[in-house]
Amino acid sequence: MDPTGGLIISQIFWLIFIFLLILPMIKAQTLEWSRERLIKAIETRRKSRVITMIHRQETRSLLGFFMMRFITIEDSEQVLRAIRMTPNNMPIDFIIHTPGGLALAATQIAQALVDHKAPVRVIIPHYAMSGGTLIALAADEIIMDEHAVLGPVDPQLGQEPAASIVNIEKLKEPKDIDDETLIKIDISKKALKQMYENVKGILLKKGYDEETASKIAEELSQGRWTHDYPLTVEYLKNLGLKISTDVPEEVYALMDLYPQPAGTPAVQYIPVPYQRPGNSQPTGSGRS
Secondary structure, eight states, X not given: OOHHHHHXXXXXXXXXXXXXXXXXXXXXXXXXXXXXXXXXXXXXXXXXXXXXXXXOOEEOSTTOOEEOOOBOHHHHHHHHHHHHTSOTTSOEEEEEEBOOBOHHHHHHHHHXXXXXXXXXXXXXXXXXXTHHHHHHTTOSEEEEOTTOEXXXXXXEETTEEHHHHHTXXXXXXXXXXXXXXXXXXXXXXXXXXXXXXXXXHHHHHTTXXXXXXXXXXXXXXXXXXXXXXXXXXXXXXXXXXXXXXXXXXXXXXXXTTSOOOSSSOSOOOOOSOOBOTTOOSBSOOOOO
């Protein structure tokens, strides 16, 4: 075999290998630039500071593994820094998509948004559960897609709902409850009281009256629903929250720049808005 030919094949192999190695990084950087351009366009049009907290199941390594994302202390550090960098007279548009996360981090973000002097709008294109709901409650206006949902903010001890732990007292005599469970009951009572006061305090600062703030805090924080129960726009409006469904179209375009891991898609359609017969207006936005 011609050694020169073998060398060329070897070089081609290594070039392809290096290209495949850096391709995910190139794609990630391109996406990042696209996101920044769109965020800047939204800021210019709405004359606001746009902060995003979008937790998707994203590919994060050269080998293609993915990681689940939740609200963390690192998130709260970054959000608080962004709020500090925002002038007191500049509105904030906070775009959030999250399953929830660490209560401490969500509480820090919510309190910082509450203290911002200019209007705060929290925009939810799909869902903001648990800690994400707590953050949404800190808004002067919650802007949701008509089919987006929030979730209860009742505290959890590990994987166990605090409200359910407290109910053990109703099912057993104190003498029949072991010491470890008694400690959990005590902690759960404190956690429920703390979350109630936290939610009520946020709502009072946002201009809700005492009765409405108490009603919302009781409904969302005391374990009436399972923790993953979806709270709809209609339910939230009836509860007394200030909800709008005028989500800017640019927000949906921004969500497209946070793709799920590559693979065979579970949902497919032709991404163009169709028109109904005899109707000149598009029937949809063509978003996924």
